[in-house]
Amino acid sequence: xxxxxxxxxxxxxxxxxxxxxxxxxxxxxxxxxxxxxxxxxxxxxxxxxxxxxxxxxxxxxxxxxxxxxxxxxxxxxxxxxxxxxxxxxxxxxxxxxxxxxxxxxxxxxxxxxxxxxxxxxxxxx
Amino acid sequence: xxxxxxxxxxxxxxxxxxxxxxxxxxxxxxxxxxxxxxxxxxxxxxxxxxxxxxxxxxxxxxxxxxxxxxxxxxxxxxxxxxxxxxxxxxxxxxxxxxxxxxxxxxxxxxxxxxxxxxxxxxxxx
Numbered sequence: 314x315x316x317x318x319x320x321x322x323x324x325x326x327x328x329x330x331x332x333x334x335x336x337x338x339x340x341x342x343x344x345x346x347x348x349x350x351x352x353x354x355x356x357x358x359x360x361x362x363x364x365x366x367x368x369x370x371x372x373x374x375x376x377x378x379x380x381x382x383x384x385x386x387x388x389x390x391x392x393x394x395x396x397x398x399x400x401x402x403x404x405x406x407x408x409x410x411x412x413x414x415x416x417x418x419x420x421x422x423x424x425x426x427x428x429x430x431x432x433x434x435x436x437x438x
Numbered sequence: 439x440x441x442x443x444x445x446x447x448x449x450x451x452x453x454x455x456x457x458x459x460x461x462x463x464x465x466x467x468x469x470x471x472x473x474x475x476x477x478x479x480x481x482x483x484x485x486x487x488x489x490x491x492x493x494x495x496x497x498x499x500x501x502x503x504x505x506x507x508x509x510x511x512x513x514x515x516x517x518x519x520x521x522x523x524x525x526x527x528x529x530x531x532x533x534x535x536x537x538x539x540x541x542x543x544x545x546x547x548x549x550x551x552x553x554x555x556x557x558x559x560x561x562x563x
Contacts, residue, residue: 385476
């Protein structure tokens with residue numbers, strides 16, 4: 314079960330940050346009305362508001378570079394917690410920002426997962 | 439009985455790291471047989487193995503100081519996700535290590551919580 318969690322975690326992380334960096338608006342498909350995001354301490358509820366928050370972050374472009382991905386099964390019903398650390402490159406900025414993020418993924422239809430919980434923090438030096 | 443999630447998270451975090459810093463073996467009470475720890479990428483399963491891992495880390499004394507605590511409910515079973523960042527000072531080291539950690543807390547029948555999922559990562563500069 315741990316191996317499957319690792320596989321799902323990696324696949325999800327690849328997909329999530331690829332979308333974030335290339336087509337941020339399409340991230341909304343990964344959240345549902347009950348999803349929660351805490352972004353640098355700010356709490357946001359529901360796919361619409363989460364999508365709005367992410368679309369309105371103060372940069373047009375960005376690139377996530379992932380350093381570590383750790384995943385574990387979170388429940389007997391197939392949930393998975395994924396813990397990510399990495400760097401965020403913003404255009405025009407000389408230094409990358411370092412961040413940590415955790416996702417709690419819940420299985421949806423046909424082998425898909427949606428994000429029930431999402432917590433993001435920058436790691437200041 | 440609804441408890442303020444932020445108060446719950448702060449209380450847990452304080453208890454966890456105080457226990458870690460003063461009597462590490464007593465962390466056993468916070469884990470169960472099905473608990474999982476991923477410590478710097480190493481997977482450890484079950485309370486006994488987890489406590490063994492934590493009590494044989496290569497330092498005698500340490501002090502955690504917590505910078506951020508974020509908390510969200512994890513689902514209908516009453517669990518909580520707690521996301522922590524902070525500093526870890528080891529005795530004799532000039533500089534504190536920065537770390538991030540997430541806990542998934544599950545309610546027990548006695549009205550307290552145990553750690554089902556625990557993921558720890560140092561944040562390298």
